[in-house]
Amino acid sequence: MSLLREPSAEATPIWFVTTETWPEIRAGLPPAAAAFADANGFEPKPGRSQILPSEAGAIAAVLFGIEAHGARAKDLLLPGKLATLLPPGLYRFANGPHDSTLAALSWLLSAYRFDRYKANPSKLPQLATPDGIDIARIERIAKAVAFGRDLISTPANDLGPAALEAAALSVAAQFQASASVTRGEALLAARLPLIHAVGRAAEEAPRLVDFSWGDPAYPKLTLVGKGVCFDSGGLDIKPSAGMLLMKKDMGGAATALALASMIMEAGLKLRLRVLLPIVENAIAGNAFRPGDIYPSRKGLSVEIGNTDAEGRLILADALALADEDAPDLLIDFATLTGAARVALGPDLPPFYTADEQLASEIARFGALSQDPVWRLPLWDAYDKMLDSKVADINNVGGGPFAGSITAALFLRRFVEKAKSWVHFDVYGWTPAQQSGRPEGAEIQSARLLYELVEARFGAPEGDSPRIVHHIVAHIDESEEEFEEEIGHDDKSP
Structure with a gap:
């Protein structure tokens, strides 16, 4: 059942209030409702809510606090919190939040539940969509994010390499994309030795899923996603605490599939290619070892300096394959380094690119879509940390510093022909519930990139207005305000 409905005057009204607007809104309430709000100590602070009863005991209205219009920072996804607070029923926005489009999207993102293993899924409140909002577009984005979250949430006993391959091929088939899979020993014949080395010790064979969609005459966009279905660390085994979240180590592949789904369902003018190296980093007699050298x-x-730095190895072969096609834009996603989380925390993935214009666009669309990321440098001086005395390169840096940067520098060695390349070191998990981001699996950076590629490469003629058309107006209002707003490793969970 969709949580978005057509506009309806019968829906229960939600009043968004600030410290400035509360006196006027309170004065317009029935005296009993205003007294009830006072008796419950309601204050118009961001995130505070209050249900107001009718004389018959039903829900007459809802109050919800948001930031003042002049606030330095606004959480445009905050209204989505209501989807987790309100009882089942149909609700509507009685007055406007700061951004009605993002508020409605956040309602769907916040209401996500992973209930595959639950006997009785909970019922959720529905939203009568505000006027002027493209329901189909919002649901397209939310559906793709939910699909990616489901993949990350599914434990490895039900989502091993074969199941992740099947999920990827299902996406390809849904949009009539041409697909191929290279498995097991065939990886060696296909010159993908690093993918083979990492995954050969697992019960299910390593593999590479490769699918393409769209008119070859359009600009080429290639997505590469790390698909480590479970990461034990290999012979450099993780401690038990480090394995608890390792079902999410295929979060890069889930992100790539979520973004690909948005792009294909929207019919963007792109030649899309998706490459997913899929493995389990397991331990057996034929596992790759520290000190091994592979082509x-x-x-x-x-x-191999550390078998727990396996993600960059499988990405290296996939990126090299992708690069041979000289795409206009090459993007990779990976739950790659704990160092990224130490630097920026779980909610702010770093990205790396040498393309200054692309970096600027990523930062802008991240802020506008409330899908935050932060640029870190491809610092050339650290490249020597990857030197090896016996091979062309080591898969880990020579010390404890700059782990996310050296991982990005490692990947850069395998990209040469792509016109632009960007690497996202995502976490794929929200430790504590936030507006638009339930606790658990998360798809980071896909929403901003969907907006970016649509704006950069164009949507089909006659497409409905994009979210970016709605939110980009904020830039024109105040460039200064916009600037303020912007204001795992393979070894760590």
Whole structure:
């Protein structure tokens, strides 16, 4: 059942209030309702809510606090919190939040539940969509995010390499994309030795899923996603606490599939290619070892400094394959380094690119879509940390510093022909519930990139207004305000 409905005057009104607007809104309430709000100590602070009863005991209205219009920072996803607070029923916005489009989207994102293993899924409140909102577009984005979250949430006993492959092929088939899969020993014949080395010890064979969609005459966009279905660390085994969330180590693949779904369902003018190297990093007699040296598709020999830095190895072969096609834009996603979380925390994934214009666009669309990211540098001086005495490159840096940067520098060695390349070091998990981000699996950066590629490469003629058309107006209002608003490793969970 969809949580968005057509506008309806019968829906229960939600009044968004600030410290400035509360006196006027309170004065317009029935005296009993105003007294009830006072008796319950309601204050118009961001995130505070109050249900107001009718004389018959039904819900007459809802009050919800948001930031003042002049606030330095606004959480435009905050209204989505209501989807987790209100009882089942149909509600409507009686007055406007700061951004009605993002508020409605947040309602769907906040209401997400992973209930595959629950006997009795909970019922959720519905929203009568505000006027002027493209319901189909919002649901397209939310559905893709939910799909990616489901993949990350599913435990490895039900989402091993074969199941993740099946999920990817299902997405490809839904949009009539041409697909191929290279598995097991065939990876060696296909010159993908690093993917093979990492995944060969697992019960299910390693593999590469490759699918393409769209008119070859359109600009080429290639997505690469790390698909480690479970990461034990290999022979450099993780402690038990470090394995607890390792079902999410395929979060890069889930992100790529979520973004691909948005793009294909919207019919964007792109030639899309998706490459997913899929493995389990397991331990057995044939597991790859510290000190081993393997060739790569790029031709560089790689010394294994740590088997728990496996994600960059499978990405290296996939990126080299993608790069041979010289795409206009090459994007990779990976739950790659704990160092990224130490630097920026779980909610702010770093990204790396040498393309200044692309970096600016990513920062802008991240802020506008409330899908935050932060640029970190491809610091050339750290490249020597990857030197090996016996091979062309080591898969880990020579010390404890700059782990996310050296991982990005490692990946950069395998990209040469792409016109632009960007690497996202995502976490794929929300430790504590937030507006639009329930506790648990999360798809980070896909929403902002959907807006970016649509704006950069264009949507089909006759497409409905984009979310970016609605929110980009904020830039024109105050450039200064916009600037203020912007204001795992393979070894760590």
